[in-house]
Amino acid sequence: MPILFTSSPRPAQESPRFTVRSIRVDAPATLADHIPEAPSALWLHESGGLIGIGEAARLEATGPDRFDALANAFRDLEASTDVEDLANLRGSGLVAFASFSYSPESSRPSRLVIPRYLLGSVEGRAFVTCVSSDSEESVGKTLTEPEEILALFSPGRVPTVAPRTMQPAHSGEAYRGLVKEAVQEIDDGVAEKVVLSERFEIDLGTLEASCLVPALAAQLNHRYPTAWTFALDDIVGASPEMLVRTEGPKVFSRVLAGSRPVSGDDELSAEERHAFLNDPKERAEHDFAARSVREPLMRLGVSLPPSEGPFVLHLPGIEHLATDIRGVAPDGLGILEIAGALHPSAAVSGTPRTAANEVIARLERVDRAGYASPVGWIGADGDGELAIALRMAHVQGTTLTVQAGGGLVSDSDPLTEHAEALAKTRPIVRALASLSSPEG
Ligand SMILES: C=C(O[C@@H]1C=C(C(=O)O)C=C[C@H]1O)C(=O)O
Known part of the structure; x- marks a missing residue:
């Protein structure tokens, strides 16, 4: 009970x-x-x-x-x-x-x-x-x-889904308009970085979306084995970003910010990676996020070695600037206390956090619910993993609502940002498509 x-x-x-x-x-x-x-x-x-x-x-x-x-x-x-x-x-x-x-x-x-x-x-x-x-x-x-x-734990039947289309909450033009508004707020000094997102609805007709969760999760795990695939109640997804992982006193966080979509199974070339790593706009965006994790960890007494520069993390369809942060927690510091201090990091909110969240609430208008929030598991012994619920969908009735976005700074371009949000819907869209054509 x-x-x-x-x-x-x-x-x-x-x-x-x-x-x-x-x-x-x-x-x-x-x-x-x-x-x-x-x-x-x-x-x-x-x-x-x-x-x-x-x-x-x-x-x-x-x-x-x-x-x-x-x-x-x-x-x-x-x-x-x-x-x-x-x-x-x-x-x-x-x-x-x-x-x-x-x-x-x-x-x-x-x-x-x-x-x-x-x-x-x-x-x-x-x-x-x-x-x-x-x-x-x-x-x-x-x-x-x-x-x-x-x-x-015997596998269930894999459902077949008729091909479905995604309905964004805004037209491309309207979403790019929101990006412009957010950038204007940044130029006006309201915030330095704002992470804006879009919602995309997939109507499944008469099919209950929850029936698809096991098969979607299996597909996500198969395609993105290094991501953390999650499903609980009303959310399913495969996050590449770890807010906090604890094992004994060891604390780990993987911060992502800065994105380059790639088509199909392409990867960035060595020169493109170098340019990505050294792009001042991407680095600024990334540094806000990395700092928003390092600083609260230090305030909690987690001992951290000096920070190292980001690396490029390759995922199918997108590459990110990533920083892995490893530290040692003081006695008695629990994973939920850490997560409460880190959430929402600047990777999903912006900088400063409160001002960025105000801009997000004003422009997105709809409750983010489980999107961009800690998801995972915790153990009574203090071990656990809480990823950030990204590359995900909300599951409600016969609808899957995919949500994805990206960080904006002063020189963000609306067209590029729109393309990036769309690229981040790909994990869910491809997993769903594979259920309508078995060869995926
Ligand atoms: C906001 C999302 O992703 C976050 C934003 C990123 C960016 O701005 O480059 C990169 C990874 C995530 O931290 C999302 O997937 O919806």
Whole structure:
């Protein structure tokens, strides 16, 4: 029986006691081949990750304190949980899938979802976890035998979709007009960088969009193995950007800002990469983003080596300027506290953050909901991964709404920015297209 917290970190009712048990199983060659028809959550990276089925508990919070509220609620839940972790692998024991909302004003709750069953695979080793509670009458007995649990992770049917078109929220001209307005705000000194985005609706006719999530996620993981593919409730996508990853005291963040779309399977040539790396506009855009991660980390007491310059990260269809930040966290600093301090980084909001968010709210007009927000998983032992939900779609009824954008600085060109936003819809568009033609 899911328990619900809204804003307040304390449950209204007496919370149930949970028992979590993790045990090793034979590792699947590719975890994405074991996504069942209706998973409750997915996190895929290269050949591994985590797949959740069902829901043992759900914690929700809205408002400016949503990160702290969920951190406290998860700690409370941990205190009423007995853990038998025989697997002792990253992601075993008590874990929750997480998705936050971009804005503190969003009506979409930020959430932690603890699945009833989980299959995890990490570096060629795998485990299953089951979560049972002492208030199980309404949901039935929890399976505890590893073979029985593993059998739940049988791949579902891959649906076929008739080819679909995308309807942008604005005409090309109107979107380029918004880019011009944002650049004008920058020239007027309101902000130095603003990350504007566009929404694109894909109407699936009579097909429920949620039915496509397992197949879309499998395709995304196949095409973008180095990205972090996620699905939870109303979002699905494959993010190339890691807001924060923790492992013991080690903290990692991959900051992306600065983009060069490439067509088909092309890559930038060595000269083009060099020019990209040394382009003053791209570097300015990138440096705002890298600083917006480094500085709060340092304020939190994370020790960081001196910063290194960015590198070019190649992904199918687009290349980015990327900075990997690695540090060591002080004792007791949790991943949600870090994420709360970093979100939204200047890679997805702008600089200064508050002014940029005001421009975004004024020009985009629609709640970003889960777009550009932390998504991933957290463990009770403090380990976790929270990517930024990019290259994604919201899943609602029979509609997939893809959202994508890019950072604007003083000399950004509306035509180029429009093309960049379109290029960033490609992961979802291609994954969907592959479901209408099996050869993809
Ligand atoms: C805003 C998006 O991407 C972000 C913006 C980038 C840019 O401005 O160059 C690059 C990567 C992401 O940090 C998006 O994918 O929608």
